[in-house]
Amino acid sequence: MVVHVNAATSVDGKLASRRREQLAISGPADFARVERVRAANDAVMVGVGTVLADDPSLTVDDAELVAEREERGAPPQPTRVVADSTARTPPDARVLDGSAPTVVLVASSAPAERVAAIEDAGATVVSAGAERVDLPAAVDELAARGLVDVMVEGGGELIFSLFEASLVDELSVYVGSTLIGGRDAPTLADGEGFVADYPDLDLVGVERIDDGVLLRYDC
Numbered sequence: 755m756v757v758h759v760n761a762a763t764s765v766d767g768k769l770a771s772r773r774r775e776q777l778a779i780s781g782p783a784d785f786a787r788v789e790r791v792r793a794a795n796d797a798v799m800v801g802v803g804t805v806l807a808d809d810p811s812l813t814v815d816d817a818e819l820v821a822e823r824e825e826r827g828a829p830p831q832p833t834r835v836v837a838d839s840t841a842r843t844p845p846d847a848r849v850l851d852g853s854a855p856t857v858v859l860v861a862s863s864a865p866a867e868r869v870a871a872i873e874d875a876g877a878t879v880v881s882a883g884a885e886r887v888d889l890p891a892a893v894d895e896l897a898a899r900g901l902v903d904v905m906v907e908g909g910g911e912l913i914f915s916l917f918e919a920s921l922v923d924e925l926s927v928y929v930g931s932t933l934i935g936g937r938d939a940p941t942l943a944d945g946e947g948f949v950a951d952y953p954d955l956d957l958v959g960v961e962r963i964d965d966g967v968l969l970r971y972d973c
């Protein structure tokens with residue numbers, strides 16, 4: 755199992771503004787790279803905060819990349835995965851539009867009627883954890899379903915939890931040349947934050963793309 759976190763930040767480490775609206779930090783070449791990373795993975799995962807803020811599709815749109823997946827015997831699209839403890843994913847969200855398989859990870863305490871609405875929209879609901887999605891159990895469950903290479907696109911709450919659980923194998927951060935600011939703006943890793951035992955990453959790549967820099971780390 756390989757968990758690869760990929761995200762784009764401003765020079766000051768923000769994922770978006772304090773309004774938490776979707777913001778294009780990547781340029782065209784970086785978005786094309788992100789699409790290639792999606793296509794190389796079995797699953798593309800986000801937290802429900804990103805679904806509510808961005809309403810992403812998380813699909814591979816480039817027909818050549820879809821064809822390449824099919825040539826190697828993979829399904830045309832990676833499976834979309836949402837970490838959503840209380841089943842807040844709206845039934846009309848793009849991740850539930852049927853254009854790719856979707857797994858929604860919930861806690862066992864998630865309200866049954868909201869779980870049913872997500873299932874009615876065509877997603878597979880997987881329960882892991884009592885009150886909040888238990889990420890180690892969830893990734894094991896994904897692997898058992900053949901989803902072994904997982905790309906995580908954010909946001910900051912989910913990314914922090916994955917680092918806290920020592921589940922991240924690779925991190926790619928595209929640092930765009932824009933400054934967002936704001937103490938309440940989401941950052942690459944939010945959550946409670948570390949106060950000791952800070953993850954020590956191994957810088958393995960630096961590349962200029964568009965007007966920013968892609969930093970790659972082994973974790």
Ligand SMILES: NC(=O)C1=CN([C@@H]2O[C@H](COP(=O)(O)OP(=O)(O)OC[C@H]3O[C@@H](n4cnc5c(N)ncnc54)[C@H](OP(=O)(O)O)[C@@H]3O)[C@@H](O)[C@H]2O)C=CC1
Nearest residue numbers: 761762770774801802803804839887908909910911912915
């Ligand atoms: N620039 C970029 O590359 C990206 C930017 N973004 C931006 O980030 C923002 C959204 O980020 P953020 O608000 O942090 O949302 P996240 O996408 O990280 O989702 C956070 C939510 O995920 C749920 N969740 C379920 N299980 C867990 C767990 N074990 N650990 C942590 N979270 C869990 C929680 O809700 P619950 O408790 O209900 O389960 C939590 O509130 C938006 O502004 C978006 O535009 C997002 C992705 C990429």
Ligand SMILES: Nc1nc(O)c(N)c(N[C@@H]2O[C@H](COP(=O)(O)O)[C@@H](O)[C@H]2O)n1
Nearest residue numbers: 762777778779780808810811812813907
């Ligand atoms: N790599 C990257 N660069 C940015 O500038 C971004 N804003 C994001 N956001 C992520 O991409 C998702 C959008 O996906 P779709 O295009 O709708 O498929 C968004 O939800 C974030 O996860 N990423």
